Amino acid sequence: MIRGRRQASARVVLALALLLSLVTAPVEPRTERPGGPLWVVPVAQEATLAWLESIAAEEAVGPIPAKQITKRLDRYLAGRPGPVTAMVKDLATGRLYRYHPGERLITASSAKVQILMALLLKTPWKKVPEAVRRDAELMIRYSDNHAADRLWLRIGGAPGFTKAGRRFGLKHTQGVAGDCLDLYCWGITRTSVDDQIRLMSALVSGKSPLKAAERERVLGLMGEVVDGQDWGISAAACRGERAALKNGWLKRVSSKRWAVISVGLIRGDGHDYAVAVLTEGSSDVGYGIATVEGVAKRIMQDFRTCPE
Template sequence: MESPGARRRVFASLSCLAVLAAGTAVGAAYATDPPRSGIRAVAGAREEASVEPVVRPATVDRQALLEKAVAAVAVPEGARVSVAVLDLASGERAGYRDGLSFDTASIVKVDILAALLLRAQDTGRSLSAAERAYATAMIERSDNASASALWRAVGRAPGLRAANERLGLAATVGGDGMLWGLTRTTAADQLTLLSQVFGEDSALSAASRAYVRGLMGRIAEGQRWGVSAAADGSTAWALKNGWLPRSTTGLWDVNSVGRVTAGGREYVVAVLSDGNGTQAAGVSLVETVAKAAVGVFGGAEAS
């Protein structure tokens, strides 16, 4: 028969074993069931790891592509060419030697009309019947007598300069006296003017912009060349061309400015050239460069 002391020792040993077993059970439960915050952290890490990285398209260097494209054009010896192009929707632009100065020849007629419209806006009036007749002949048929009449009406070179300050043209200088065709400009300035006509942020009112656009979309049949060569279709353009044989050299200034639609997008384009042996050679050069410039925007990403 066990003594009372022996029974107490057995009871104490059993109590210790129970405590150890309970502790082990608690410890095992803790090890296999981490805190809820830990679960969330692990789940979040797994979710982040499962998200595929965003691949951003590489930026297309339109400027470099344009310079390469125009440099590949066979420019006749002694001739110069400059171009600037703007995607109206994206605002992306590029230029090739677009800071060089050229004679405007008849492309200045768009600038003359813009100056006339600003003067009319300032006084809150519409163009008179005579002004409208002059403007139509000046733009659609490139009539020089009409241009001379409106050149006087806007105040000749000083009036053109005042208008251009408002339009944002910084490098265009009006010709002396009545020599509006010898106004000097750059492709960059012409792109600014085209943006004023075909864009929405403009010193010209919506009605004035629509008026100029309409005239530039109705150019006489024999003058539908130049930047229009870059357009999709025979009506996807609005333009004004200029051509002038220089009496001192016999060489031709040939310029073209306007808006074209190509590949479902609208561009404004200005191409200026001089030193051309013939008018036909200048037209060919301007058209080739216009197509190269618009092609850089329409086909660069696909290529």
């Protein structure tokens, strides 16, 4: 990895040197004007300048070594039970990495973010009744299932959940129909990491159907998850970065094994990294948490270098 970065840096230096040589190369005046000639860069030279500038910008960011990350994850997950799917996207540059993106795993309590976003699509926070605001806080900060049930009904159940997801661009996430009181049907909703990244992106994008004030409200609650529930993608944050997240953990009735999920944003230094890690098959919650955190760390280390 160090060699790759040095090679990238060398290409940046070469591109910038060529750029400087073009900028300082002599050019001919095209026309005369009061006060002296109008000096211009020839069209071909302008095109070359633009091309070199794009190369320098791209190389300065650096590509994501997808094959290297995949090998690293394969080694780490060898022998660990159950399917794992993950994705990270730098929303500032568009760089991304996907691991087993074809998997469709359950959301568990991470679905509570979409429930809240669906609620705020219908009603701005300032117009939400106090009791409903309290349910929103309990649902996100404390992962309260009964509060989620009440809000699930308030948004119209599975149809309302799915409709909101479509507005946020989700393609693989559809609410489970039925009476979810004490059954947590929202928690067995199947989703993809691409959909979860789209949902997280909608919390910081100016093009989101959710207005800025509502986005900030959701992010504020996700940034204040109580101690003991703030594990997950936060383990991959550098010093000085902030994590806004929602985790999920659900014991599957059929297999008696756990689905453990963490989705959210790692924010800092002008970048928002949307991160989603979904797992199933863990023997207990602690094992699943270790898997989620191990995956998040191993991906994020190639998106930026943490200061020592």
